[in-house]
Amino acid sequence: xxxxxxxxxxxxxxxxxxxxxxxxxxxxxxxxxxxxxxxxxxxxxxxxxxxxxxxxxxxxxxxxxxxxxxxxxxxxxxxxxxxxxxxxxxxxxxxxxxxxxxxxxxxxxxxxxxxxxxxxxxxxxxxxxxxxxxxxxxxxxxxxxxxxxxxxxxxxxxxxxxxxxxxxxxxxxxxxxxxxxxxxxxxxxxxxxxxxxxxxxxxxxxxxxxxxxxxxxxxxxxxxxxxxxxxxxxxxxxxxxxxxxxxxxxxxxxxxxxxxxxxxxxxxxxxxxxxxxxxxxxxxxxxxxxxxxxxxxxxxxxxxxxxxxxxxxxxxxxxxxxxxxxxxxxx
Amino acid sequence: xxxxxxxxxxxxxxxxxxxxxxxxxxxxxxxxxxxxxxxxxxxxxxxxxxxxxxxxxxxxxxxxxxxxxxxxxxxxxxxxxxxxxxxxxxxxxxxxxxxxxxxxxxxxxxxxxxxxxxxxxxxxxxxxxxxxxxxxxxxxxxxxxxxxxxxxxxxxxxxxxxxxxxxxxxxxxxxxxxxxxxxxxxxxxxxxxxxxxxxxxxxxxxxxxxxxxxxxxxxxxxxxxxxxxxxxxxxxxxxxxxxxxxxxxxxxxxxxxxxxxxxxxxxxxxxxxxxxxxxxxxxxxxxxxxxxxxxxxxxxxxxxxxxxxxxxxxxxxxxxxxxxxxxxx
Numbered sequence: 248x249x250x251x252x253x254x255x256x257x258x259x260x261x262x263x264x265x266x267x268x269x270x271x272x273x274x275x276x277x278x279x280x281x282x283x284x285x286x287x288x289x290x291x292x293x294x295x296x297x298x299x300x301x302x303x304x305x306x307x308x309x310x311x312x313x314x315x316x317x318x319x320x321x322x323x324x325x326x327x328x329x330x331x332x333x334x335x336x337x338x339x340x341x342x343x344x345x346x347x348x349x350x351x352x353x354x355x356x357x358x359x360x361x362x363x364x365x366x367x368x369x370x371x372x373x374x375x376x377x378x379x380x381x382x383x384x385x386x387x388x389x390x391x392x393x394x395x396x397x398x399x400x401x402x403x404x405x406x407x408x409x410x411x412x413x414x415x416x417x418x419x420x421x422x423x424x425x426x427x428x429x430x431x432x433x434x435x436x437x438x439x440x441x442x443x444x445x446x447x448x449x450x451x452x453x454x455x456x457x458x459x460x461x462x463x464x465x466x467x468x469x470x471x472x473x474x475x476x477x478x479x480x481x482x483x484x485x486x487x488x489x490x491x492x493x494x495x496x497x498x499x500x501x502x503x504x505x506x507x508x509x510x511x512x513x514x515x516x517x518x519x520x521x522x523x524x525x526x527x528x529x530x531x532x533x534x535x536x537x538x539x540x541x542x543x544x545x546x547x548x549x550x551x552x553x554x555x556x557x558x559x560x561x562x563x564x565x566x567x568x569x570x571x572x573x574x575x576x577x578x
Numbered sequence: 579x580x581x582x583x584x585x586x587x588x589x590x591x592x593x594x595x596x597x598x599x600x601x602x603x604x605x606x607x608x609x610x611x612x613x614x615x616x617x618x619x620x621x622x623x624x625x626x627x628x629x630x631x632x633x634x635x636x637x638x639x640x641x642x643x644x645x646x647x648x649x650x651x652x653x654x655x656x657x658x659x660x661x662x663x664x665x666x667x668x669x670x671x672x673x674x675x676x677x678x679x680x681x682x683x684x685x686x687x688x689x690x691x692x693x694x695x696x697x698x699x700x701x702x703x704x705x706x707x708x709x710x711x712x713x714x715x716x717x718x719x720x721x722x723x724x725x726x727x728x729x730x731x732x733x734x735x736x737x738x739x740x741x742x743x744x745x746x747x748x749x750x751x752x753x754x755x756x757x758x759x760x761x762x763x764x765x766x767x768x769x770x771x772x773x774x775x776x777x778x779x780x781x782x783x784x785x786x787x788x789x790x791x792x793x794x795x796x797x798x799x800x801x802x803x804x805x806x807x808x809x810x811x812x813x814x815x816x817x818x819x820x821x822x823x824x825x826x827x828x829x830x831x832x833x834x835x836x837x838x839x840x841x842x843x844x845x846x847x848x849x850x851x852x853x854x855x856x857x858x859x860x861x862x863x864x865x866x867x868x869x870x871x872x873x874x875x876x877x878x879x880x881x882x883x884x885x886x887x888x889x890x891x892x893x894x895x896x897x898x899x900x901x902x903x904x905x906x907x
Contacts, residue, residue, distance in 0.1 A: 449722045470774035472788045478818035
C-alpha cells in the first residue's frame with residue numbers, strides 16, 4: 248500500500264510497548280519502521296521478535312523519514328523522549344501517565360504545541376467496547392443524571408522501575424489513578440474539582456505507595472472514589488481490574504472491563520487463571536492514533552487529557568501528605 | 579425459659595418474632611406496636627396478646643426481655659421504658675439516631691442494672707464471621723485495605739420514615755452501620771472518616787454514600803452503601819493483606835436457584851435465588867443474647883460497640899455535610 252504511515256517505538260521500558268508493537272504490525276496502513284532503546288540489546292531483541300529494525304539510537308530513528316513515535320519509556324523519561332521527538336517534528340503517542348510530575352507534563356504539552364506535532368496520551372481503556380457502550384448509555388441519559396461513581400483499578404505490584412521513584416515519580420497512585428480519571432472525564436464531560444486521599448505503603452512496606460483510595464468531587468456535583476492499589480496478591484488469577492459502578496438518578500451501571508474471561512485451572516502451572524477473550528483495546532487505541540496521523544486529523548486523546556488525569560493523582564499525594572482536601576483550582 | 583416481648587412489629591420485628599418462636603431457650607409472650615393492625619397480625623400468628631401501649635403490656639404480662647424493633651428514632655424512648663421497667667433489652671441496629679442518644683440508652687440500662695444487646699446481625703452471617711476468623715488467623719498476613727458493599731433498592735415509599743433522613747440517618751446510619759460494626763469488630767477503632775453521599779441532596783427515594791475509613795492500626799477501608807439500585811441487593815466484602823486476599827460477594831454465593839415457568843395464567847415466571855441455612859443469622863444472634871442472659875456471660879456485641887458504630891456513622895454524615903475529614907477520639 249502506498250502512503251503508509253511510518254511509526255517507530257521509543258523504548259520498551261514499559262511493558263505496554265509489547266502490545267502496541269503487535270498492533271503496529273497488524274495495521275495494514277502502518278509501516279512499523281523500528282525500535283530505538285537506551286538498552287541496545289532490548290531494542291535488538293524486540294526488533295527481531297516484531298520483524299523490524301533496531302536503531303542504534305533515538306537520534307538515528309528520529310533522523311529517518313518516520314511520521315510518528317510511540318514513547319514507552321519510564322514516566323520520568325517521557326519528557327526527554329517527547330522533546331527529542333518534537334524537535335524532529337514527529338508525532339507522539341505517549342504512554343500513561345503522561346509524565347512523572349506535573350512540571351514535566353506541562354513541558355511536554357508545551358513542546359508539542361510549539362513543534363506543531365500531534366500528542367496523544369495512551370489511555371487504551373477508552374477504546375474497550377465495555378466502556379464505549381457504557382459511555383454511550385450515560386450520554387444517552389439511560390441512567391439519568393450521574394450522581395456517583397465507584398471505581399477500582401487494583402492490580403499486582405508490577406515491580407521493576409515502577410517501584411523506583413526516581414524513574415516512576417510515584418507508586419500505585421500515579422500508576423493507576425489516571426486510567427479511571429480519564430474514563431470518568433471522558434464519559435461525563437465533567438472536571439474534577441476536589442481531591443481527598445488515604446494512601447499508604449503497608450502492602451509491601453517499601454519507600455513507594457502501594458495502597459490508596461481517592462475521593463474526588465466533580466464540577467457536575469457528582470462524587471467519585473477510585474481505588475488505585477497494588478492490592479492483588481501474586482496468586483491472583485489475573486493482573487488486576489478496571490471496574491466502575493455508576494449510580495444515576497434513574498438507573499445504575501456496573502462495568503467490569505476484563506470480565507470476558509475463561510476460568511483456567513492448571514495442575515502444570517499450579518494455579519487458577521483468567522484467560523481474557525474480549526477485544527484488544529490496545530490495538531484499537533494504536534489504530535486510532537495511527538489513523539489520526541495518516542489522515543492528518545487531531546488525535547482523540549490529548550496531552551491535556553493526560554495532564555488532567557495526572558493532576559488528580561498528584562493532588563492525591565498532596566492530600567495524603569497534608570490530610571487536607573485539595574482544591575484543584577488552587578493546586 | 580426467658581419471656582420476650584416484642585416492640586415494633588414491622589419487617590425486622592417479624593423476623594425477630596419468628597426467631598424466638600423457633601428457640602427452645604425463649605418464648606415470645608407479647609407484641610406491642612402503635613399500629614394496632616401490625617400488632618394484631620403478629621400476635622395472631624404466634625397466638626400471643628397484642629398491645630398498642632408499652633406500659634399496658636409490661637403491666638399485664640410477665641416479661642424478662644424486651645426486643646425493640648421500632649424505627650431508629652424511637653429506640654431511645656423504648657430502651658428507657660424497658661430499662662426503667664427492669665427488663666433486659668435487645669435493640670435493633672443502629673442503637674440510636676445519634677451518639678448522644680446511644681450513650682443515654684447505654685446509661686439508662688446501666689443505671690437500671692439490665693443487660694443491653696445491640697442486634698448487629700452481620701457478626702452472625704457465616705460469610706462475614708468466616709472472613710473475620712481467617713483474617714484473625716493470619717490467612718492473608720496483615721490486613722491493609724478493605725472494601726465492602728451494601729447496595730439495594732430503596733426500602734420504602736416516599737412517605738416512609740426511612741425517607742426522612744433526620745429520622746433514619748439514610749444509608750449511612752441505617753444500612754452501612756452493619757459494615758461499620760463488622761469492620762470495627764475485625765480491625766479495631768477508626769481514627770479518621772471521609773465521606774461523600776446524597777444524604778442532603780433531597781433526591782427522592784435515593785440515597786448513596788461512599789465512605790473511606792482509616793483505622794488506628796493503619797487499615798484503610800472503603801464502604802459503599804446504596805438505596806439507589808432499580809432492583810436487587812448486593813453485598814460484598816474484600817480484605818487485601820500482605821500475603822493474600824479474601825473476597826466475598828453475595829452474587830457469587832448462591833447455592834440454589836429455582837426457576838419457575840409461567841405454565842398457568844395465574845403463575846408468573848419467576849426466578850428465586852436461595853441461600854438456605856439451617857439457622858438464620860437473626861436466630862443465632864438472638865439466641866446468643868438469650869444464652870448470655872442465662873449464663874451471665876457478656877454478649878459479643880457490647881453496649882460500647884453499639885455506641886461506636888453510631889459514632890462512625892455520625893462522623894460520616896458530618897463529613898458529607900462539611901466536605902472535610904472527621905477525626906474520631
